[in-house]
Amino acid sequence: MIALLFALQDWVDVECERLRREKPEIAAKVDRPPGLDAANYRQFRNPVPQCLRDLVKIGKDAVPLLLQRWGRMDELTLSDAERDALLEAIVRVPGLVGDVRAESFLTGVLNSDAAESLRGHAAVSLGMIGAKDPLLPVLDDRKQPKAVRQACARAVGRLTDSLELIRARLDDDAIWRDLIAALGLLGSSWAWEARGGGDEVRKGCHDLLLEQRRRRPEESALVDQSLKMVDWK
Amino acid sequence: MHRYLLLLLLTSCGGGGGSGGGDDGGGGSPPPEPPAPVVDIDADLNRNGVVEDGETGDYAVFYWNIDDDDDNNAVDSGDDLASVVVRRFPPAQSVTVSVSASAQGRVKIFRAGNLVYSSGASFMIDAADVQAGDVELGIEAINRIQPAWNGYVTLTLDIDGVTDAVTLRCAPYLMATNLWPVEQLHVVNVGSNNQAFRTALQEVAGLAGCQYVEVPGGSYQNDRWLQDSSEPGVVYLPGTPRKRVDSVLQTARWRPVDQWCKNALWGPDFDFLERFSTSTTSLNYGGNIECVPPHAGHPWGRVLIGGGTSSPIGGGTPITREQTQVYRDFWDALAIQGPHLKISTEWLAVGHVDEIVSFVPAPATTRGWVVAIASPDVAKQILQTVKNNGGGAKKVFAGRSGWETTVDAILADAALLTYNQEVQVRLDAIREVLQTNVGLADGEFVHLPVLFEDSGNGALAYNPGVVNLMPLPTPTGIHLIIPDPEGPDDPTDAWQADIVAKLAPLGTGAQPIVIKFVNVFFSYHTLSGEAHCGLNAVRTPPDMDWWNP
Numbered sequence: 001m002i003a004l005l006f007a008l009q010d011w012v013d014v015e016c017e018r019l020r021r022e023k024p025e026i027a028a029k030v031d032r033p034p035g036l037d038a039a040n041y042r043q044f045r046n047p048v049p050q051c052l053r054d055l056v057k058i059g060k061d062a063v064p065l066l067l068q069r070w071g072r073m074d075e076l077t078l079s080d081a082e083r084d085a086l087l088e089a090i091v092r093v094p095g096l097v098g099d100v101r102a103e104s105f106l107t108g109v110l111n112s113d114a115a116e117s118l119r120g121h122a123a124v125s126l127g128m129i130g131a132k133d134p135l136l137p138v139l140d141d142r143k144q145p146k147a148v149r150q151a152c153a154r155a156v157g158r159l160t161d162s163l164e165l166i167r168a169r170l171d172d173d174a175i176w177r178d179l180i181a182a183l184g185l186l187g188s189s190w191a192w193e194a195r196g197g198g199d200e201v202r203k204g205c206h207d208l209l210l211e212q213r214r215r216r217p218e219e220s221a222l223v224d225q226s227l228k229m230v231d232w233k
Numbered sequence: 234m235h236r237y238l239l240l241l242l243l244t245s246c247g248g249g250g251g252s253g254g255g256d257d258g259g260g261g262s263p264p265p266e267p268p269a270p271v272v273d274i275d276a277d278l279n280r281n282g283v284v285e286d287g288e289t290g291d292y293a294v295f296y297w298n299i300d301d302d303d304d305n306n307a308v309d310s311g312d313d314l315a316s317v318v319v320r321r322f323p324p325a326q327s328v329t330v331s332v333s334a335s336a337q338g339r340v341k342i343f344r345a346g347n348l349v350y351s352s353g354a355s356f357m358i359d360a361a362d363v364q365a366g367d368v369e370l371g372i373e374a375i376n377r378i379q380p381a382w383n384g385y386v387t388l389t390l391d392i393d394g395v396t397d398a399v400t401l402r403c404a405p406y407l408m409a410t411n412l413w414p415v416e417q418l419h420v421v422n423v424g425s426n427n428q429a430f431r432t433a434l435q436e437v438a439g440l441a442g443c444q445y446v447e448v449p450g451g452s453y454q455n456d457r458w459l460q461d462s463s464e465p466g467v468v469y470l471p472g473t474p475r476k477r478v479d480s481v482l483q484t485a486r487w488r489p490v491d492q493w494c495k496n497a498l499w500g501p502d503f504d505f506l507e508r509f510s511t512s513t514t515s516l517n518y519g520g521n522i523e524c525v526p527p528h529a530g531h532p533w534g535r536v537l538i539g540g541g542t543s544s545p546i547g548g549g550t551p552i553t554r555e556q557t558q559v560y561r562d563f564w565d566a567l568a569i570q571g572p573h574l575k576i577s578t579e580w581l582a583v584g585h586v587d588e589i590v591s592f593v594p595a596p597a598t599t600r601g602w603v604v605a606i607a608s609p610d611v612a613k614q615i616l617q618t619v620k621n622n623g624g625g626a627k628k629v630f631a632g633r634s635g636w637e638t639t640v641d642a643i644l645a646d647a648a649l650l651t652y653n654q655e656v657q658v659r660l661d662a663i664r665e666v667l668q669t670n671v672g673l674a675d676g677e678f679v680h681l682p683v684l685f686e687d688s689g690n691g692a693l694a695y696n697p698g699v700v701n702l703m704p705l706p707t708p709t710g711i712h713l714i715i716p717d718p719e720g721p722d723d724p725t726d727a728w729q730a731d732i733v734a735k736l737a738p739l740g741t742g743a744q745p746i747v748i749k750f751v752n753v754f755f756s757y758h759t760l761s762g763e764a765h766c767g768l769n770a771v772r773t774p775p776d777m778d779w780w781n782p
Contacts, residue, residue: 045458045762046515046583047488052689057635088689096648096687120549128648147550154548158648181548190613190650228658229651 009105015064026058030065033089036082049085056096063099066090070105091118095125095158107134110148120151127155132162139175150178157182160195163204170212177222183209184226206232273320274330274390276399280780282472284316292385292402293317294471294780295340297374300478302501311343314371315401315470322363322392329391330370331355336386339376344368351375363392374403377509378566379559405567406480406506407779408466410524410534411592412602413772415443415705420768421457421490423450427756430767434714437749441705441712443770448493456490458762459769460587461518463494467774468504475778479771480504485517485557498771512557516540520585520766521556521578524570526592526602528671533779535671536564536571539578539586546580546655546685546692554579569779574670576663582691587701587765589660590667593679593713594706595739595746603739605679605700606664609653612682612696615731616640619723627721630696633754640721649686649695656685656692679735682718682728693761696720697753699732701763703770710747711740716763717750726750 020027034040035051044050055062069076070090078086091109094102102125109122111134126134138144139152153175156162163186166179185191187205192198209230213223277283278290295315299308319328331354332340342350349370350356362368378384384403389396418438420431431447438445448459456462463481470476481494485508499505510517516539524534540555555561564573578584591605619627625641643649667673684695694701697716705712713736720728733748740746757767 043455043457044760045461045518045520045766046690048690050582050688050690050761053686053693054635056686085689092687092689098648117550124547151549178548184655185651188647188651188654190654191647193617194645194647194650225658228661229654 009067011101012064012067016068019061019065023061026061027065029058030055030062031069032076033086036078036086038079038082049079049082051085052089052092052096055089055093060097060099060101063094063097063102066093067102067105087118088121091121092125095121095128098129100129100131103129103131103134106131110134110138110152116145116147119145119148123148123151123155124158125155127158130159132156132159132165136165139169142174146174150175153178154182154185157185159186160198160201162186163201163208167208170208176216177219180209180212180219180222180226183212184229187226187230187232189229189231202230202232205230270323271320272322272390272392272395272397274388274397274399275318275320276388276401277316277471278399280471280778284318286320292400292780294404295372295374295386295401296468296470296478297377297403297504299504299506300502301499301505304500306499310341310373310375311346311348311371314343314373317342317370317372317388317399317401319358319363319368319370319390321366324364325360325392327391327393328358328360328363329355330358331389331391333385333387333389335382339374339382340386341373341375342388343371343373360392372401377506377563378403378405378568380562380566383566383568402780404468404470405569405779406466406468406482406504407533407774408464408482408522408524408536408570409770409772409774410526411704412526412594412706413774414707415441415770415772417444417446417771418703418705418768419446419448419459419770421450421453421455421459422447423455423457423756427457427767429752430756430764433749433751434768437705437712437714440747441707441710443705446497448490448497453489453493456488457757457760457767458488458518458520459490459493460520460766461486461585462488462491463769464519464522465494465498465769465771469774469779471778471780476502477774478502478504480506482506483508484519484522485510485512485560486519487511487513509563510557510559512559514554514557514584516554516556516578516584517560518583518585519769520583520587520762522560523586523590523592525574525667525671528600531570532777533569536567536573537586537590538564538573538575539581539584540575541577541579543577543580543659546652546659546687552579554584574666576666577659580659580691582688582693583761584691585766588694588698588763589663589683589700591700591702591704591765593702593736593739594704594711596711596741596744597739598677600677603677603679604664604667604673605681605702605736607660607683607685607694607698607700608680609657609660609684611680611731612684612728613644613650613653615682615727616644616721619721619727620644622723624721624723627723629721630719630754631722633719636754636759643684649684652687652692653684653695679739681732681735682720688761694758694763696728697758698763699728701765703765703768705770706744708744710745712747712749714764714768715748715750716753716758719754 033051106122183205187202276293278288338352387400389398466480468478523537542553565571589607595603630636681699685692686695696718703714718728
């Protein structure tokens, strides 16, 4: 699976070569994240492997190096916890730094036989980079693991134009709670402050959430959390 | 305390002639009856430090003897005993003292330095000794209060089938609150990495008149998280004056600096309450064990911990993280500061209450304290104001390699802001829990600027978390050690200015709030902690009796 994902990723190798030549310090931090070195993370307040935060701060330069790492995990000697932390970071960093170059990689992970948690993180990252098309087939495929579909549902909340897409799926009980969360993410007043605009989307989210609260009063606490995110006055 | 009169049949001698009468003024009245002997066991039921005959009250107090008066690095036994007196009684066939069921094996009883009870249902006293005079016993606890034993023991004296009983209560460990003045301030010296922090602490300790104590980091693998290692408190025993025994509770953390409290603090009149779980979850750490200061129904405050079940920020499969049950049970069994109150912290990477709330002495307020609570909303609003003033390009975390950013960059990061809005929703819910359970008004929360970010293991403070502060109250001022948030200059640090503007008015002319911002960036913050995490303190308990609520 890993090899297949990278058969078409020539840009990754080219970009990694450039980074190692021009920004060797950054490359070193990505190639061997300090947060995966036991001597370091044992000094953390909670002494567990942790590298996502450091890698996100590197920004988009980290992405090709991480994608290359995905195919070369065997080069590192890692404990299970260290390995899990790194794999999660590889899948999550592209979304958190908004690197659209990783779309095909993330799509590959989403459609792979990787752990459900990784597939879920790939889905959310796809949403964060605005890649709608890879998400919908998995979201609508009821044969997919529930946790992966739920992650796809939350991922569509990261898109900026997904109101109708969400509305159309609110009868699907398996993902209903995640779609409610997605409406909170989609309508997030703080996110729209960052982007600018969004009043129409937020108003739509607000109305849809109120409708869902009337429909399922027993879930009003969940819906209210999303309403607080939308914060439509 | 109850007494049961022995039924003694006093018979007159000589058929009514009054043989023992002597001249009693006419020969008609009988001699005065000798006092009827009673079965009587006494303890200091009025808790004045002395056992008197005939005391009444609900319980006397005794001590879980875990200090080290002889400084031999071993738990004491046979000293610091609470007295129990079996009163003199005429000849009897048998004298037995029984121990209430839940206390059996959890107390030791001595007589004249000799152990007379350590297990079982009862022990005997030689009847001849009781006939000869009062028999004094001494009692100590050898086990912690817990659900299976609430600290009470009832000793029932049985003399030939007639009984009397007395109840004693083991003095509970009382956790310090942030309102207690600091006597000693502790920090781990990890060398140049936290030199700036330690220099600032020394200065504040000098101003606050407390002893500054450095723990040698080299002896503890530079484990700097002293707050997490142990929880200082006190045990109070009746007496004139009341006896204070300092106490330090070791947390179930199992990391190097946990041993420091045993090595350095344990000693004469200083308890060491050794950890009692093999669990190592970070929710056991001391930063997740705080005490809400005194409030209605809780004159000694109430233990506050974090944990629960929820989805990570951003969604996903709910996770459960809890402080280990045996510690949660302990807080409740202590009773005086229980039942514990829990707020949701499982979504945080470390998972501690001190990452999101802190209790700050506030002499200018009616209650005398407020809750400092982390607020992404406030942090964002301040950045927005800076931007609106034309300062979007201003640096945040200026000069911090790999971390420096700008106001504009933060405010344009939709993912970061969405994350923080979710955190804010959770913090609002936590505030409601505190309001409901403690009875706090909106105005008793001080919202301080803290943004959060995803660590991969949960939420961490994005800027140095300013609620992770350390109060050093003194009669002449409240000294607050607060992490430097390293916000944008507008013209001075805008986050700092907000903190000062909110906290300074909580002081008075006699007791001003004195704030010291300390550099924790690379010494604590980037390692997932802040200022409070790296400190601990021995504090002066209030002048009040826990046994007289």
